[in-house]
Amino acid sequence: MPQAPQIPQASQAPEPPHAPQTPPQPPAHPPVYDAVPPPGTPPPGFGPAPGATPAPGFGPGGDAGAMPPAGPPLPPPPPPPPQPWSHAVAAGLLNLSFLGLGYVLLRQWIGAVVCWAATVALVVAALPADPDGIPVGALASYGVFLLLAAADAARRARRTPLASWAAARQGLVVPLALALFAVPVGGGFAYGAARDEAKEQRLLEQLAAADKLVKDGEGQTFTSVESGYRSALDTYQRIGTKHAGSRAGKLVPDRVQAYYASVSAPYGKKDYCRAVPALTHLRELPRTLDAALLGTVAGRADEPLAESLFQCGTGTAGNAGQETSSADHLNALLTTFPQSPYAQKVEPALREALRTRDKSLGVAPCATAEDLRRFDTTVGALPSAAFAPLGKDVDRSIQRGDFACGIDQFKKKDYAEAVSTMNDYVKDYPGSPQTAQARNVAIAAEIAEESPAAGGKVPSGATPDGSGMVMVVSNDGPGEVELLYTGPVTGRVTLPACGGCKAYPSILPVGGKVKACSGPSSKYPKRTLTLPPGTYQMLQKRAGTSTSAEVKKASTAKIESGYSYTNCLYVTSLFG
Incomplete structure (x- = not known):
């Protein structure tokens, strides 16, 4: 008989007692807090885990009025683990490279951009290279900035992982940082060379x-361009001593030689007076320039300067406006170069110049007399012990020149100048033996101003000797009167005023006549002259009074042998 199918039965065994719950174990690896979860995964703390039953009130079918049971609070996330020190060193060194690569290593882009901007600003300030270098303030500020940036990058590198491309090649980071540190060092050397x-x-x-x-000063007087010359000399001295090893410094000695040739050019052209200040300056160069720069220039100006002082001093002695300067040149020669052969030539040269002037007295006496006075000024400023005899000879030449000048003026009818x-x-x-003649020439010239006939010949120095014809001169006028005469002899007499005498009227009736000196003879002041026979030109000079002007009246008198003469001097007036 067929059997009925068997239904398997579940056997129930007793449950073992509940074992105590153990807390969940942490995962084998620490969580990565910055990892991105897969798509569709809800963020933690916002709903049930996948596959779990929704809590009431927080999902479909849930009880809106129910609260989930309170659980234990979630623990805080642990701090990130520290990064290796090698990362901090690398980030700091990379920030010292001028390129902000430490921030690039850490993906800190804002910091990197700031570093780049600071470096660009420094390059703009530094280029093109200036001899004075980068401004100290800019360089110091940039240095402080680099140190701060390096310290900041090192600090951040201890907490922040390297970029992925750097993390994969950690072994190359520090060598790369050391290699890039050569960038600022090489840049410094390159900038120093520039x-x-x-x-x-x-x-x-x-x-x-x-x-x-120096070139601009050529052809001009030294005194007019001295400031430019001295400025050039200061530049040579500074470059030749403080920068002797530079290319410019090595050229300075040749420049000093060219400087000497330019400044001393007037001496080469025998323009001795212009050469004196230039050579005086060149002789002082050892006190201005370093000895190593002078070369053969030192002492070269001595003999040219001595010659220039001699030639200029003796050549301008007596020249108008140069009397003092010529003496200054000769005194400088005698003081600075007393043993020079040029110093021994000064006195003979001046004597020869005096002889030349003496010869000129017969040609242009007045001009030569003036020249001799200026020459005397020069000689008088020289040391008296050595030049006193020459000074006396010059004085005698001046005396001869003055007399010759007066005679020449009289002959040329320059009577006022001759007087x-x-x-x-x-x-x-x-x-002087010529004093008497000089006095007579002055008298004759004064008469000749009113009566040209008196200038017919130069009067001699002869004076009345008591022989000749007598002429009694009386003054019948209110003031003192002077009578000048010239002819065979020349002279003058002065008669005092006549007390009580008055001027005669200048307008007389028809047929009227002035009867001068008609009173008692004792009334009129008198002078007696003894004149050799001949024709005389006379001039009556009466000084002005409170009531009359000065009077000059010329006349001619002919003295003949065997006669005596009277000459009454009077004055007429319109209101007499």
């Missing part, structure tokens, strides 16, 4: 500017 070249160019430009000052010259001669040389 700066050195800029310094060289600046020195060469300064040298060229000094050379131009002044001869009167000065009488006053300056009272003991």
